[in-house]
Amino acid sequence: MAVLGETTEASNNSLSHKITAKTPLFNLKLYAVIAILVLCLLAAALLIFLCLRITRVSRKRKMRVKHSSGSIPLVSKEIAEIKEPSPRAADNGERKMGNEKLKEAPLEVTEIVDIERGKGNRSGLESDGSGPHNIGWGRWYSLKELEIATRGFSPQNVIGEGGYGIVYSGELQDGSVVAVKNLLNNKGQAENEFKVEVEAIGKVKHKNLVGLIGYCAEGAQRMLVYEYIDNGNLEQWLHGDVGPVSPLTWDIRMKIAIGTAKGLAYLHEGLEPKVVHRDIKSSNILLDRKWNAKVSDFGLAKLLGSEASYVTTRVMGTFGYVAPEYASTGMLNEGSDVYSFGVLLMEIITGRNPIDYSKPAGEMNLVDWFKGMIQSRRGEDVVDPLIAVQPPPRAMKRVLLVCLRCIDLDVHKRPKMGQIVHMLEADDFPFRSETRSAR
Numbered sequence: 193m194a195v196l197g198e199t200t201e202a203s204n205n206s207l208s209h210k211i212t213a214k215t216p217l218f219n220l221k222l223y224a225v226i227a228i229l230v231l232c233l234l235a236a237a238l239l240i241f242l243c244l245r246i247t248r249v250s251r252k253r254k255m256r257v258k259h260s261s262g263s264i265p266l267v268s269k270e271i272a273e274i275k276e277p278s279p280r281a282a283d284n285g286e287r288k289m290g291n292e293k294l295k296e297a298p299l300e301v302t303e304i305v306d307i308e309r310g311k312g313n314r315s316g317l318e319s320d321g322s323g324p325h326n327i328g329w330g331r332w333y334s335l336k337e338l339e340i341a342t343r344g345f346s347p348q349n350v351i352g353e354g355g356y357g358i359v360y361s362g363e364l365q366d367g368s369v370v371a372v373k374n375l376l377n378n379k380g381q382a383e384n385e386f387k388v389e390v391e392a393i394g395k396v397k398h399k400n401l402v403g404l405i406g407y408c409a410e411g412a413q414r415m416l417v418y419e420y421i422d423n424g425n426l427e428q429w430l431h432g433d434v435g436p437v438s439p440l441t442w443d444i445r446m447k448i449a450i451g452t453a454k455g456l457a458y459l460h461e462g463l464e465p466k467v468v469h470r471d472i473k474s475s476n477i478l479l480d481r482k483w484n485a486k487v488s489d490f491g492l493a494k495l496l497g498s499e500a501s502y503v504t505t506r507v508m509g510t511f512g513y514v515a516p517e518y519a520s521t522g523m524l525n526e527g528s529d530v531y532s533f534g535v536l537l538m539e540i541i542t543g544r545n546p547i548d549y550s551k552p553a554g555e556m557n558l559v560d561w562f563k564g565m566i567q568s569r570r571g572e573d574v575v576d577p578l579i580a581v582q583p584p585p586r587a588m589k590r591v592l593l594v595c596l597r598c599i600d601l602d603v604h605k606r607p608k609m610g611q612i613v614h615m616l617e618a619d620d621f622p623f624r625s626e627t628r629s630a631r
């Protein structure tokens with residue numbers, strides 16, 4: 193037993209000696225090394241656990257944002273965010289508006305963003321009354337800035353008044369001229385919903401669409417700031433007092449029609465999800481000094497809703513332009529825009545208003561009169577008498593045909609806007625094939 197006791201004591205001694213003995217590692221004692229190792233292991237395990245947890249929580253949050261069904265929409269249902277169009281995308285807007293071609297083209301413009309449920313100052317948009325507020329595509333403006341720009345919303349700055357509110361011209365601090373649309377009847381519009389929709393509209397950029405450059409949402413005030421288009425609108429040029437000869441020659445009218453068609457084709461076929469304008473009419477086609485057409489008010493029907501307007505015609509677009517199926521069923525798709533475009537094209541050719549009560553009974557309704565004229569083979573007689581030089585018969589026939597196809601009662605038979613661009617531009621083709629054969 194004594195021997196056993198001695199042996200145990202000896203082994204205990206040697207163990208304690210080993211533990212307290214110095215190791216080659218930094219001359220540390222063995223127990224210190226073991227303690228460090230255990231601590232390291234614990235820290236590593238803790239780190240891995242934390243990493244796993246963070247990944248899981250963020251995945252859950254993403255899922256929540258994607259599938260949320262709250263009352264404030266996460267993204268506009270009708271308009272998606274688009275990136276600034278690349279030179280190629282702009283090129284598509286310019287030349288490749290044929291339906292198939294557009295579909296082939298990669299949709300680099302579309303990228304739906306998950307916007308988190310508005311928690312106040314989401315992207316620095318809230319007012320602090322100072323300095324510029326860049327929001328990617330444009331700017332947030334304070335009420336004060338716009339007040340200064342429009343000289344206190346002076347009556348002298350009023351450009352006009354439409355169904356959504358009064359439009360003022362304004363000059364910003366940097367000297368740029370803008371059009372400020374002061375939206376009326378917007379009490380029901382939640383601020384965050386308004387911002388989401390406006391931001392979606394602001395990101396839609398095309399040469400033939402009026403560019404939204406910013407907005408103001410302070411208290412009950414809602415304003416949209418647009419690039420200023422300095423040559424009036426098409427309605428003024430077609431129906432205003434322009435003298436015995438209209439400055440709008442046939443070629444200028446075709447340029448305006450094609451520009452408008454390109455703007456609409458971009459809304460219908462270049463964006464995902466597509467945007468239906470809902471209110472195509474001559475006063476919504478703005479013109480610059482080179483007669484480039486700029487479609488205005490796109491996205492507003494969605495932004496403000498039909499009931500937001502104090503003009504009753506707004507409920508159904510504008511009288512005279514509205515597609516029959518939209519008027520009767522309220523069903524709306526891009527085909528309704530095509531119908532309205534057909535009416536607009538007739539208006540451009542004839543210089544007549546879609547509804548004109550000052551005309552004799554059979555001529556009050558432009559569409560009915562136009563159809564009757566074509567049926568009785570009097571197509572040449574529909575051209576606006578204010579056009580000094582008559583169009584070539586072939587070109588005119590083609591445009592008349594486009595009008596008729598757009599107003600087809602069967603919405604499915606109407607052409608797409610991209611096809612319309614092609615049909616209206618068809619004049620170029622003989623020229624192109626000639627140059628090719630010459631080569």
Ligand SMILES: Nc1ncnc2c1ncn2[C@@H]1O[C@H](COP(=O)(O)OP(=O)(O)OP(=O)(O)O)[C@@H](O)[C@H]1O
Binds near residue numbers: 357371418471478
């Ligand atoms: N960005 C702009 N640049 C220059 N003028 C503009 C601009 N936006 C609108 N206007 C002009 O302001 C006036 C009012 O335009 P608004 O779009 O509010 O009404 P509308 O088109 O006449 O009618 P509705 O609201 O029924 O469409 C029009 O004369 C229009 O040409």
